[in-house]
Amino acid sequence: MNMMNIMVSCLCLSVVVPFLMSVQYTEAQRVFVVGEGTGWTTPQDSSTYQSWASNNTFAVGDILSFNFQTTRHNVVEVSEESYTSCTSTNPIGTVYNTGPVNVTLNRTGQHYYICSIGQHCTSGQKLAINVLASALPPSTAAPPPPPPPPMSLASTFSPSSIPFLFICSFIFVFLDIMHGP
Incomplete structure (x- = not known):
């Protein structure tokens, strides 16, 4: 995997993971x-x-x-x-x-x-x-989602890894700029 692919992957993860985590917690408190x-x-x-x-x-x-x-x-x-x-x-x-x-x-x-x-x-x-216990009454509660496959994003990333992902993406962008075309 070349440097550009790594940079794009980190950048995508730094945007997608926080978004997905915010969607998960939107109904936690009303x-x-x-x-x-x-x-x-x-x-x-x-x-x-x-x-x-x-x-x-x-x-x-x-x-x-x-x-x-x-x-x-x-x-x-x-x-x-x-x-x-x-x-x-x-x-x-x-x-x-x-x-x-x-x-x-x-x-x-x-x-x-x-x-x-x-x-x-x-x-x-x-x-x-x-x-x-949850916002939906037990009779209409949706079944729990299936467990994630091994090594999924859900099992490898936690809220504490978000700052690392942001820093990682900015470092790769900085290095790419420094190396030039």
């Missing part, structure tokens, strides 16, 4: 604004947040963005019993009193959130969601 335009507030309709949640599929790594006015609302993750009875005596994790706040979904299963200020929860300011 941000959901709870209630969308309504924000996290005492709703007019007590089913507002459950209707919103039913139109979305949540997965580990996703972020719930609760937009609320500090001192007027808060966000408390609670158990199912506390959700049903609108009590916050045993919160799960941090009680968020300063808005807006982003909560990263870090485990699968049911998650319950309420506002513990006044009668906000009993007025419908509460959210129950189911968090899946």
